[in-house]
Amino acid sequence: MAQEPFLVRFARDYGWRAYAIPVLAVITVWVLMDVFSTGNASPEAAPETPNLSTPTPDPTPLAGPDPAxxxxxxxxxxxxxxxxxFTGQGQGTFRHIGDPLPRVGEGRTFTYIVEVENGINTAAYGxxxxxxxxxxxxLSNPKGxxxxxxxxxxxxxxxxxxxxxxxxTSLETTHALCGNDIAMETSCFYSDGNRVLINESRWVRGAIPFDGDLGSYRQYLINHEVGHGLGYAAHDFCAADGELAPIMMQxxxxxxxxxxxxxxxxxxxxxDGATCVFNPWPYPRGL
Structure with missing residues (x-):
């Protein structure tokens, strides 16, 4: 009896698997070839982009202004x-502001209240x-x-x-109460009612001798005019060049x-030509 061919016998023994195994083998070989061929291929070069982090030379440093x-x-x-x-003409009436506070200092107590003339808008300065x-x-500062x-x-x-x-007080109210003997904006102590009048134009603008130090000038205004209210009616002069100006100097x-x-x-x-340094305090160095 003639022997069956190998392929026939293989197909009879393994059935459908006889066809699937070769197909899977072919697919496996194809996948392996694709993987290795892709891994060996040269990647496409990415387009060159500009180097944004390239440092640029520092500009020449700028020096500040020389006051000289x-x-x-x-x-x-x-x-x-x-x-x-600032307010040219207020209403001549006043609104009370602030709250009572404890006493400060050791001697005779001067009580005070604080008021703003109606018509003055204080929003621009707090x-x-x-x-x-x-x-x-x-008034509670220890240098005062x-x-x-x-x-x-x-x-x-x-x-x-x-x-x-x-x-x-507004400009015109200050003029009316303090007088206009000198054509300059000033504040004053008005003895009728013991009123310490702070000219709003000066509160806003300050004064040239204070070199733009508006905070110190405002402290000076309060201390100087309150000084008149305490009984220091006379003004004072500069004792020597370079000294701190006395609080009762104008x-x-x-x-x-x-x-x-x-x-x-x-x-x-x-x-005598003596020139002092502006000073807002009665006792800047203590007693």
Whole structure:
């Protein structure tokens, strides 16, 4: 009997597997060939992009302005410096601001209240609270009048008949009460009602002798005019070049004796050319 061919016998013994195995073998070979051919292929070069992190040379550093090269201010020291707006004419009536505070200092207590003339908008410099907080802080500062053991202050309610009424006033109200003997913006102490009048134009703009230090100038305004209210009616002069100006010197106008002498020869200022440094405190170095 003739022997069956191998392929016939294989197909009979393994059935459908006899066809599947060769097909799987072919597929396996094809997959392996594809993997190896892909791995050996050179990847397509990515397009070159600019190097954004390339450092650039630093520019030449800029030096700040040299004050020695600056021209002197062309504004006369008695003029208002440039700055924000202020109220020309208020309503002549006042609103009370702030709250009572404990007594500060050791001596005779000067009670005070703080008021703002109606028609003045204080929003540009901290509102009513901003104004009263500077007044309170200035009068309670240990470099202020309370450094002298004969003085104390207490912020009280308006119905307690205060010794001093510290008032922020408009330009025309200040002129009407303080007078206009010199054609310059000033503040004053108005004895009728013991009113410490703070000229809003100066509160906003400051004064040339203070070199733009508006905070110190505001402290000076309060201390100087309150000083008049405490009984220091006379003004004071610069003792020597380079010294701190005394608080009762008219620092709003100048810190130079000769300049103040030319403004008002009838005042206490000698025509000696002495120039002091602006100073907002009665006792900047203590007693």
């Amino acid at each position: 090269d600056a021209d002197p201010l062309s504004i006369p020291p008695t003029e208002l410096p440039p700055g924000g707006p 509102g009513d609270d901003g104004f009263v907080s500077i007044v309170d802080a200035t 009048w309370i450094a002298d053991p004969q003085f104390a202050f207490q912020h009280v309610a308006p119905d307690e008949d205060p010794d001093l009424r510290i008032q922020l 620092q709003t106008l100048s810190v130079n004796n000769s300049e103040l002498f030319r403004i008002n020869p009838g005042e206490v200022y000698p025509d």
